[in-house]
Amino acid sequence: QVQLVESGGGLVQAGGSLRLSCVLSGRSFSAYAMGWFRQAAGKEREIVSAINWNGGSAHYADSVKGRFTISRDNAKSTAYLQMNSLNPEDTAVYYCDARTVKYSVYEKEYDYWGQGTQVTVSS
Numbered sequence: 001q002v003q004l005v006e007s008g009g010g011l012v013q014a015g016g017s018l019r020l021s022c023v024l025s026g027r028s029f030s031a032y033a034m035g036w037f038r039q040a041a042g043k044e045r046e047i048v049s050a051i052n053w054n055g056g057s058a059h060y061a062d063s064v065k066g067r068f069t070i071s072r073d074n075a076k077s078t079a080y081l082q083m084n085s086l087n088p089e090d091t092a093v094y095y096c097d098a099r100t101v102k103y104s105v106y107e108k109e110y111d112y113w114g115q116g117t118q119v120t121v122s123s
Helices: none
Strands: 003-007 010-013 018-025 032-039 046-051 058-060 068-073 078-083 092-100 117-122
Touching (some): 003 092, 018 032, 018 092, 032 068, 046 068, 058 068, 078 092
Antiparallel strands (some): 003 018, 018 078, 046 058, 068 078, 092 117
16 A cells, blocks of 8 residues: 655745655555646646656656756655745645656546645745
8 A cells, every 4th residue: 555645845935945755655666656746726736747766757847847846765765846936826735646657747647646735835
């Protein structure tokens, strides 16, 4: 049984930074591609970033390119999302998802997901 636990969310001022973490347990982390999605109040969940099982390929939504960086540490079974230059439009609940090997930009194609962590950016 795969479990995902996100952490690192919080309240930050515009222009600030946060680093989200997602720990996978129950299976071998290196077998999974990881995706970060977010859902703002009243909006649909959207892809933020995703990374393949070995970190060799990654995807970023246009809205976060140049500001966010996804990474993973297979030895620690952890995926990260470094978020810089945050703005109020980044306010959302952030979820990490897992699927085997290759990432997808569609959340329905993921097999596991966490409970989410709230990110709030004040102006």
